[in-house]
Amino acid sequence: MANVSVAAEWQLLYNRYYRKPEIYQMKWKHIDLSRNKVACAPFGGPIAVIRDDSKIVQLYGESALRKLRIFSSSGVLLSETVWKHPGGRLIGMSWTDDQTLVCIVRDGTVFRYNIHGELLEPNSPFSLGPEVFQQTVKECVFWGNGVVCVTMAGQLFCVPDFKNLTRTVKLADPGIEAVEDEEDEGFAGMRCVAVIEPQYTMSGNVEVLIGVGDGLISVDEDGLQPLAVGLVPGPLQKMVVSPNGKFLAMFTHDGRIVVANMDFSQIFIDYACESVLPPEQLVWCALDTVLAYWDDMLLMVGPNDDPIRYFYDEPIVLIPECDGVRILSNTCMEFLHRVPDSTVSIFKIGSTSPAALLYDALDHFDRRSAKADENLRLIRGSLPEAVEACVDGAGHEYNVSRQRTLLRAASYGQAFCSNFERNRIQEMCKTLRVLNFVRDHEIGIPLSIQQYKLLTASVLIGRLINSHHHLLALRISEYLGMNQEVVIMHWACSKITASLTIPDATLLEILLDKLKLCKAISYAAVAAHADKSGRRKLAAMLVEHEPRSSKQVPLLLSIGEEDTALIKATESGDTDLVYLVVFHIWHKRPALEFFGTIQARPLARDLFVSYARCYEHEFLKDFFLSIGQLHEVAFLLWKESWELGKNPMASRGSPLHGPRIKLIEKAQSLFSETKEHNFESKAAEEHAKLLRMQHELEVTTKQAIFVDSSISDTIRTCIVLGYNQAASKVQKEFKVSEKRWYWLKVFALATIRNWEALEKFSKEKRPPIGYRPFVEACIDADEKSEALKYIPKLADPRERAEAYARIGMAKEAADAASQAKDGELLGRLKLTFAQNAAASSIFDTLRDRLSFQGVT
């Protein structure tokens, strides 16, 4: 039976089965791992290979030129580049989480490559600093996105995050003497080094474990401390921290593999190996077991029972994954992992679990055997678990036909059970379809289902587009219902970079054709990339398609299309964008050219003027002069004169009035340049004249109360103060009309309650505006008896009536109104009195009815 052959490949370690199916035959040729330095990225990532320069070059066997080659996990060459960096021997090489290859050479220079073998900082590679440069790097220990370097002087330096390559952190001095020993071990004290990733430490910073002598110390930024004194099983030759940062696997000087937790309170494994030579590689296989590799033997040690031994006649590289270990050899890639429980329950020899019976039932069903039904009856009660196990098992399979069989079994079983979650199978199919696509030799990303879930689909898509598998990425994101914008965007940018020879118009069409797939895509971002790639014209064409002005305008500016930017900004109605453009042009162009540009665009001009009015007076004057708006300059001057007046330093009556008047006169002469500004010119002229007179008045009266009041006010003030001659002078000088003169004088006299003078004034001659001003002034001053002197003199009986009404003489008012034979007026008066009464009566009612506590 097929089942048997499946389980035949398994190995038992204590109570757990392990298997290591081959996932790829490597596509590469003539690669000998033993002669190369190799860096493999987890999650089925790429493999970087470079000749190990500590080994002798075989004449004719290989090229003398040293090349860094990057392969996919299936051994397809992705890129290659010649390695000719200075700085000495390559010490450390590893992939970071975002799949950049970090290479650290002896003098502490860091070269970073992308997956296409291109240097990320081709001109100025990052350096770990002068100290490292002096001491030179001895060893590098990498984790996710960081590295700890041990220098020859026994100092530790750490790059906490390659994503922001800005700082190197020097860790505390472990205080180990750098004694060169004959075995080129660097120094005798420091035996082995391991790191605990920042995410698993208390401090949030990386901690370095160092085997010193027969103990262990932990070093971080702030200091060092010995670890588990007395519990460490003797001098350590090699150690490695578990993927969750909680356990430590060690190889001791006496050939034992020991696994303990960090404070050594529990020892999980203590296995004595045949050899005391430390293994070449020591890695964790998930969290269950530890693998040790010597020359031709791979030893898997678990908590109990005898270890499993695998033998290899070629060199291998162990690549730890979250759920197992990939084993890379010269010819193939295997994946060593624990057989999942669901798979065990189906394929274990002699298994009678429901899942196994269901799988068997499908076999019978396919062969049209009635046994199928029998099997189903047997497991009726536990059918859902059986289906679940088949679905789960399918997920863990690399073999497509076995996936299919398992899924068919699940689907067959599901038909007989009503309460199974319907879309479980469908989802698994989707996931497997994605996995099978990326596992394909050409793509070469052998993700297990568990790795895929940990990595997430969006990261996977990110990796696919990074390695330029755009179509697949697009299909997958479409298939999974994810946003395709990222993919299309990346594609468009890569396309631009790669299409140096395609003419702009053609490339634009190619790009637009794809960009329209995605509705909200940012054309501006693509255009920005085009610009960066030196294709300004293409950028301009692309940005035309950007619907969001807030994105479009800044980009237009950056590609030097200021005039288009100004048009677009104006169209958008967003004045902030217009300002952005205006400032940009202002900054960039000579003043006259700038003036010309904004003069042609009213909105830009107006905004500029409104800004400049606040902060750039002189510049604004230049602007108005340049466009011949002399009256605007005049206005500015005139305003400045007011500013001078407001200035507290310019105390009234001081000679500072001189400059004020000069400014106003200058404004006046500018106003008079054009006919249309006659009004303004006249006003300025009079203003200057007034200021002069007021100034004189202040000098003669020694009272600083005239400047900046109006002509009318000046006259009033004069009368109030008794300077009648001065008042008349102002009247004549400014040709103040008789009418206004009367009003002003009457009210001024009433203000100082000079009733005698008022009466005299009324008798000077017949007032040109009648006696109403006299009446009103008296009433306003609440002087009824004075008012009564003038009311009878009012010519119009209607006015008389209203005047009487205002001082509350209802009867007289009524009489006058009836004399005027004005019914409407009479009615209105009545209403006035009535409404007054009504209002007060309401108030009275309210006051009576409401009780005001504590309020009178």
Add this chain to the structure above:
Amino acid sequence: MAQIPNLDNSPLNLKSIREQSQRELLNILKNIRGKKCLVIDPKLGGSLSLVIQTSLLKEHGVELWHLSAESIQTECTKVVYLVHARHSLMRIICSHISSDITKGLVREYYVYFVPRRTVSCEKVLEQEKVHHLVTIGEYPLYMVPLEEDVLSFELDLSAKECEVDGDTTSLWHIAKAIHKLEFSFGVIPHVRAKGKASVRVADILNRMQTEEAVNSSDMGLPEINTLILLDREVDMVTPMCSQLTYEGLLDEFLRINNGAVELEASIMGLQQEGKKIKVPLNSSDKLFKETRDLNFEVVVQVLRQKATSMKQDYTEMTTTYHAFGEIIMLLTCQRLGLVKTTKYEKYGANLVYYCRCFEYIEELIHKQEPLAKILRLLILFSVTNSGLPKKHFDYLRQRELLHSYGFEHLETLINLEKSGLLKKQESKSNWLTIKRALQLVIEDTDTANPNDISYVFSGYAPLSIRLVQHAVRSGWRPMEEILKLLPGPHSETKRSGFSSSPSSDTLQVASTTIDKDADGRRSLVLVVFIGGVTFAEISAIRYLSAQEGMAYDLIIGTTKMVNGHSLVETYMGNLV
């Protein structure tokens, strides 16, 4: 009665908008740890008082200051400026910071711009070399609900900036505010605009929809059916007339600011001489809700009837009603003074007795009455006559206004001329045609039992609201001829957030029944006044909304609540 209005009965979920603004502000404060000093631009302070209680701010460790030229005396090391994005305010902030520096004070500065940061303001900070010292943020307060049916965008200078300075920033803000509403309530399918600014706002709104679409597929039917945009410029007559509704009159005499008036403490029956206290005015008060929209003459009568039943209902709020009585008294007296003015306003609106009006204005100038009052009348005459005759125009400006009020008002006059409010007569006025066609002046208005919106001005139906009335009933099309007589272009657009549904091209004109929602709620019309709206106009709109046979609830958006005085004041120069 709190100054923050109760919005429970709003036809639109305005409460959520206000709550969001509250949250956003508190988040800003929360993110700045520890005690801090919040410095608010005084204009913004008014708007904020409608959004959040000061007590709530204090709970978040805030010490409140108003932004002024004087530097801030505080112990706090963190200073948070919350300001409108205006150039003039930047200088004050800069001077604060540099004065701190000279004093050797080390503080953290945060500048939060309302409603968003702008390049030009940051430019000022850069030029003054303080940009690197401040953390810049935004507080996107684009609108504030004043009432259940009134939203204010708090752009008090909108009209002046657009017409005099050519700065159209406010138009973008209005469009943004409406677009924000659309994100909450769906794309508004019908847009009708009249006036230059309105048509531009409609245009910007459409652009915003293409740039950043409201996804209406997951929103259901839009809650607002129609948007009517009106420029204040289209009808400058109405705000220049004295409002005769109760609330309008309160505003004319006592100035309602952000839903409250300031009164002498003595009026409130409190014995604190000379102290002013704030009295909130909004529909949370039942009595005010009933009376606010009535013609003032009627209010007196209504109150007399109410007086008897009041004791039972309002005993616990005696002081308020003490104040109420006093306010009524005050208004009654003031109203008497207004009679003469309204008479001349009426002449103006009817275009009769021009000479007498002119003499009246001249006399007011001679008596040196407040300039705003005179300008109001002048604008009224200028607008209805399409300008003043050259003889009078020159005489008034040169001889009378400047001589009486000072040369600093040259700027005011130029501003008014630029905006077309006070200008030389150049063409024949078409006001009479408009007046007749829209039946603006109605004799024998029964103010007690009104049958037309003209009751709010005792016989004059506000032009703006007539337009709204027509726009709601039948759209612009039947009245194109009249619209052409009014300033500015007009537009009518149909928009749709649903790409799938075929656009039914028949305007929903007569389909009054269809517009009713399933739950019996009437669909909504949002009327936006660009340049401000008066309380009397709002009363008229409420009157329309309450009519039988009206298929819509009307809600109002405005750049700011205005009246003739405040409107004229925005055009006054800032020299003095």
